[in-house]
Amino acid sequence: MARGRLHVLLGAAPGVGKTFAMLEEGRRLRELGSDVVIAVVESHGRPATEALAAGVDAVPRRMLEPTDLDLEAVIARAPQVALVDELARLNAPGSRHERRWQDVEALLEAGISVLTTVDVQHIESLREVVEQVTGVRQRETVPDAVLRAADRVELVDLAPSALRDRLAAGDVYPAERIDAALSSFFRLGTLTALRELALLWLADEVDSALAAYRAEHGIHGRWDARERVVVSLTGGAEGETLLRRGARIAARSAGGELLAVHVVSQDGLTRRHPEALAAQRALVESLGGTFHEIVGDDVGRSLVQFARSVDATQLVVGASRRSRLVAALSGQGIGATVVRESGDIDVHIVTHAAAAGRFALPRLGGGLSARRRRAGFALAAIAGPLVTALLVSVRSEESMTSDVLSLQLLVVVVALVGGLWPALVAAVFSGIALDFFFVDPLHTVTIAEPLHALALALFVVNALLVSYVVDQAARRSRAARRSAAESQLLATTAGSVLRGEDALQALVGRTREAFGLASVRLVADEPAGTVLAADGDPAAGEPSESVRVGGRAALELRGRILDASERRLLGVVATQLDAAIEHRELSATASELGPLAHADRTRSALLSAVSHDLRRPLASAITAVGGLRSTEVVLTPAEREELLATADESLVALAALVSDLLDVSRLQAGALAVVLDDVDIDDVILPSLDELGLGPSQVELDLAPDLPSVSADAALLQRVVVNILANAVRFSPPGRRVRVATSAFGDSVEVRVVDHGPGVAADRREEIFVPFQRLGDTDNLTGLGLGLALARGLTEGMGGTLEADDTPGGGLTMVVSLRPASGRMDP
CATH class of the missing domain: 3.40.50.300 (P-loop containing nucleotide triphosphate hydrolases)
Incomplete structure (x- = not known):
C-alpha cells in the first residue's frame, strides 16, 4: 500500500x-x-x-x-x-x-x-x-x-x-x-x-x-537563489577585515548568508594563529555566520571546491602578504589560483594592513634605495662572470665588436638597476675582462695601447651617464610619490572629518601612520597635561620631538626623528590641528548656548501658557468672591449659592493646577518622595473611579483575579490611574466605554486603559508625555497638558514604565507596567 x-x-x-x-x-x-x-x-x-x-x-x-x-x-x-x-x-x-x-x-x-x-x-x-x-x-x-x-x-x-x-x-x-x-x-x-x-x-x-x-536531477551549476558569501581565513590579523567586508556584501541582499572557512593541511597541524582563529570564529557567529574547517594541501583549489559545494555566489580572500620576489620565486599565490578556478563565482581580493602595510610617506634623500643598490651589486657579481664565460665560449676573430657591446650592455643594465656605484664596479670589471680575455696578448692585464685605456674610460663614462640619468629619474619619481602621498594625507584627513569623524583624532591618527611613528599625542596647555587626541602605543617612551600647535597645545611625537621636508609637512598638519581645536571650542560653546536658548524659549512659552491657565480660574474666583462681598447688589439665595459654587470650583481647579506644577518641578529636580510598599492594584483602581465620579456606563472593568501585589506608592499610583483615566474618558466618543484591564505578563503586572478615540500617530506618541503638550485637544479649559507627563514621571519614580500603544480598531491604549512586590527594588 x-x-x-x-x-x-x-x-x-x-x-x-x-x-x-x-x-x-x-x-x-x-x-x-x-x-x-x-x-x-x-x-x-x-x-x-x-x-x-x-x-x-x-x-x-x-x-x-x-x-x-x-x-x-x-x-x-x-x-x-x-x-x-x-x-x-x-x-x-x-x-x-x-x-x-x-x-x-x-x-x-x-x-x-x-x-x-x-x-x-x-x-x-x-x-x-x-x-x-x-x-x-x-x-x-x-x-x-x-x-x-x-x-x-x-x-x-x-x-x-x-x-x-x-x-x-x-x-x-x-x-x-x-x-x-x-x-x-x-x-x-x-x-x-x-x-x-x-x-x-x-x-x-x-x-x-x-x-x-x-x-x-544532477544539477551542479550555481543557482543564485540568494547571496552566499564565503570568506577565506588564514588565521592572520587580516581576518577581521575580511569578515566584516563579507558581512557587508551578504547584508546587501535579503537573506544573504555568511560562511567563513579555514583550510588546514592534510596532517591537520597547520594552525599558525589558533588564538586569532578562535577570535575570528566568535566574530563570525556574532555576525550571524557559520565557521567551517576543511582539509586540503592546495588552499586555493580547496577554497573553490568548498564554495561550489555550498553554492556560494561570492568569495572573499585577502591580498597576498608575500613580497614580489617571494611571489616570483614561489609561483602563483592563493588569490591567483582562486581567480583562475572560480568560474562563475565572484571573487573579491581585499587589501589589508598585512598585505601593503599602513599608509606611509616615501622618504626623500638618495635617488635609489639601498635595496636597489644591493640588487645592482648582486647583478654585477652574478651576471658579469656569466656573460664573460658565455662570450669566451663563442669567441672568434670577428666577434670583438659584439663582445664589447655585450659587456657595455651589462654595464647599462647594472646602472639601471643599482645606480652609480654598482655601475662603476661593473664598468671596471668589464674593462678588465675585455682586456684579459679578448685583447691580445690574451690572459694578461696590459694596457699597452692607448685605445685600450680609452675603451676602459668609455666604459666608466657610460656607467656614470646612465647611472646619473637613473638617479635623477628615481629622485623625481620619489618626489612625485611623496607629493601625492602628502596630498593623500591631507585629502584623506579632510574626508574623515567630512564623514563625521573626530577631526583631532583623524589628524593625529593619520600623522602617526604617515610618518611611521610609534605614538602621537596632542596635549593641551590648559588644563595642563590634558590629552586631546592620541594614537599609537601609549607606552612608547619619552617624546622624540614636540611641535607647537598654535598657542594652546603641543603635538608630541614618539619614534624616529623627522627630516626637514617632513617637518614642513608637519607644520601644515599643526596648522590644521590648531584650526580643528578652535572649531571644537566654538562647537562646545555653541552646544552650551543652544540648550540655554532652547530653555529660554521654552521658559517663555511655559510662562505664557501657565499665566493663561492660572489666570482663568483665578479671575473666576475673584469675580465670584467680589460679587458675594458687594453691598450694592442684593443677591437671592440661589444667586449666592451659584457664586459660591463658582468660587469653589475655580479654587479647586487652581489648586489642582498649582499641585501639578509643583509635582512636575519636583520630578524634574529629582526631589519627589516615593514610598514603596506592597499595593493591591484593585485597591487603587476602584478609588480612582470614585475620585473621577465614573460609573459602569463610562468604564468597563476587566480585573484579573489572583494578581500579585505590586511595588508602588499607593497615593502616587492612584494619581497615575486618575490622570490616564481622565484623559481616556475625555477623548472617548459618546457611547463608547473606556476599558480598564489588569494582567500579569512575564515579570511585570500591567494596567491597560483602553479608549476608542482618535488615537495618536506612532511618530508623535512620545510628545504626549512632554509637559504642556495637548495633542488633538483644542479645548483651553482642559488644563496645562501635564497629566500624562506627570503619570509617566510618577510611574518611573516607582520603578515602572508607562507606554502608549494602538487600540485595535482605533484609539489609544495606555499600558502601566509595575514590578511585583516580590521582586521589589528601590528605584
Missing part, C-alpha cells in the same frame, strides 16, 4: 486562518472528486469556521474525549484525504499514541493523505526561542523531522496588525479573553517575532528541498 501524502499549513500564531484554509482546501479537493473527511477540527466556537466545516463529511469523535482524533474510526473509514487540525496536540491518557502527530503517522502508513495545521511555536527546534519571545514554554511540540518529511509545507500568513484587528473584533477568542490576549501573546512585537521565525524556518525548508532537487 502506498504511503499517504502529508500537507502541512504553518502559521505564526493562532488566528491567522490555518483551520479556515485547511477546510477550504478540503472542500476544493472534494469538488475535484477526492474522498475527504474531517478527522478532527478545532473551531473554537468561530461561526465562520463551523459553517465551512458543515459542508465536509466528518468522522464521529470519541464519546469520552470529543476533542481527540478517533484513529481507528478514520482508518476504518479509509478516506483519500483526512483533515487533522492542530498537529502538536497531546492526546488524552489511554489513547494509542501520546501525541497527535503520531496518529497522523499512522494514517499516512495506512495510505491516507493528511492535511493538517501547526503553529510555529509548536516546532521542537524553536521551543527555546519561542519561550524567550513569549515568556511561555510550550508543552505540545512536533519534531522538526516530521515537518521536514512532509510532502508540502505551506505558510498561512497574516500581518501582525491585521491579526490584532481580527482578535479585537472577536474573530479569534471570546470577548472575555481579548484584552488578556492583546496584552500578552498578541503584542505587536511578539507577533512580528513569531512571523519572522515562521518565515525563516520555511526558508530553511525551501533550501533543503532545493538542494535535494538539484542532487536528484
Whole structure:
C-alpha cells in the first residue's frame, strides 16, 4: 500500500486562518472528486469556521474525549484525504499514541493523505526561542523531522496588525479573553517575532528541498537563489577585515548568508594563529555566520571546491602578504589560483594592513634605495662572470665588436638597476675582462695601447651617464610619490572629518601612520597635561620631538626623528590641528548656548501658557468672591449659592493646577518622595473611579483575579490611574466605554486603559508625555497638558514604565507596567 501524502499549513500564531484554509482546501479537493473527511477540527466556537466545516463529511469523535482524533474510526473509514487540525496536540491518557502527530503517522502508513495545521511555536527546534519571545514554554511540540518529511509545507500568513484587528473584533477568542490576549501573546512585537521565525524556518525548508532537487536531477551549476558569501581565513590579523567586508556584501541582499572557512593541511597541524582563529570564529557567529574547517594541501583549489559545494555566489580572500620576489620565486599565490578556478563565482581580493602595510610617506634623500643598490651589486657579481664565460665560449676573430657591446650592455643594465656605484664596479670589471680575455696578448692585464685605456674610460663614462640619468629619474619619481602621498594625507584627513569623524583624532591618527611613528599625542596647555587626541602605543617612551600647535597645545611625537621636508609637512598638519581645536571650542560653546536658548524659549512659552491657565480660574474666583462681598447688589439665595459654587470650583481647579506644577518641578529636580510598599492594584483602581465620579456606563472593568501585589506608592499610583483615566474618558466618543484591564505578563503586572478615540500617530506618541503638550485637544479649559507627563514621571519614580500603544480598531491604549512586590527594588 502506498504511503499517504502529508500537507502541512504553518502559521505564526493562532488566528491567522490555518483551520479556515485547511477546510477550504478540503472542500476544493472534494469538488475535484477526492474522498475527504474531517478527522478532527478545532473551531473554537468561530461561526465562520463551523459553517465551512458543515459542508465536509466528518468522522464521529470519541464519546469520552470529543476533542481527540478517533484513529481507528478514520482508518476504518479509509478516506483519500483526512483533515487533522492542530498537529502538536497531546492526546488524552489511554489513547494509542501520546501525541497527535503520531496518529497522523499512522494514517499516512495506512495510505491516507493528511492535511493538517501547526503553529510555529509548536516546532521542537524553536521551543527555546519561542519561550524567550513569549515568556511561555510550550508543552505540545512536533519534531522538526516530521515537518521536514512532509510532502508540502505551506505558510498561512497574516500581518501582525491585521491579526490584532481580527482578535479585537472577536474573530479569534471570546470577548472575555481579548484584552488578556492583546496584552500578552498578541503584542505587536511578539507577533512580528513569531512571523519572522515562521518565515525563516520555511526558508530553511525551501533550501533543503532545493538542494535535494538539484542532487536528484544532477544539477551542479550555481543557482543564485540568494547571496552566499564565503570568506577565506588564514588565521592572520587580516581576518577581521575580511569578515566584516563579507558581512557587508551578504547584508546587501535579503537573506544573504555568511560562511567563513579555514583550510588546514592534510596532517591537520597547520594552525599558525589558533588564538586569532578562535577570535575570528566568535566574530563570525556574532555576525550571524557559520565557521567551517576543511582539509586540503592546495588552499586555493580547496577554497573553490568548498564554495561550489555550498553554492556560494561570492568569495572573499585577502591580498597576498608575500613580497614580489617571494611571489616570483614561489609561483602563483592563493588569490591567483582562486581567480583562475572560480568560474562563475565572484571573487573579491581585499587589501589589508598585512598585505601593503599602513599608509606611509616615501622618504626623500638618495635617488635609489639601498635595496636597489644591493640588487645592482648582486647583478654585477652574478651576471658579469656569466656573460664573460658565455662570450669566451663563442669567441672568434670577428666577434670583438659584439663582445664589447655585450659587456657595455651589462654595464647599462647594472646602472639601471643599482645606480652609480654598482655601475662603476661593473664598468671596471668589464674593462678588465675585455682586456684579459679578448685583447691580445690574451690572459694578461696590459694596457699597452692607448685605445685600450680609452675603451676602459668609455666604459666608466657610460656607467656614470646612465647611472646619473637613473638617479635623477628615481629622485623625481620619489618626489612625485611623496607629493601625492602628502596630498593623500591631507585629502584623506579632510574626508574623515567630512564623514563625521573626530577631526583631532583623524589628524593625529593619520600623522602617526604617515610618518611611521610609534605614538602621537596632542596635549593641551590648559588644563595642563590634558590629552586631546592620541594614537599609537601609549607606552612608547619619552617624546622624540614636540611641535607647537598654535598657542594652546603641543603635538608630541614618539619614534624616529623627522627630516626637514617632513617637518614642513608637519607644520601644515599643526596648522590644521590648531584650526580643528578652535572649531571644537566654538562647537562646545555653541552646544552650551543652544540648550540655554532652547530653555529660554521654552521658559517663555511655559510662562505664557501657565499665566493663561492660572489666570482663568483665578479671575473666576475673584469675580465670584467680589460679587458675594458687594453691598450694592442684593443677591437671592440661589444667586449666592451659584457664586459660591463658582468660587469653589475655580479654587479647586487652581489648586489642582498649582499641585501639578509643583509635582512636575519636583520630578524634574529629582526631589519627589516615593514610598514603596506592597499595593493591591484593585485597591487603587476602584478609588480612582470614585475620585473621577465614573460609573459602569463610562468604564468597563476587566480585573484579573489572583494578581500579585505590586511595588508602588499607593497615593502616587492612584494619581497615575486618575490622570490616564481622565484623559481616556475625555477623548472617548459618546457611547463608547473606556476599558480598564489588569494582567500579569512575564515579570511585570500591567494596567491597560483602553479608549476608542482618535488615537495618536506612532511618530508623535512620545510628545504626549512632554509637559504642556495637548495633542488633538483644542479645548483651553482642559488644563496645562501635564497629566500624562506627570503619570509617566510618577510611574518611573516607582520603578515602572508607562507606554502608549494602538487600540485595535482605533484609539489609544495606555499600558502601566509595575514590578511585583516580590521582586521589589528601590528605584
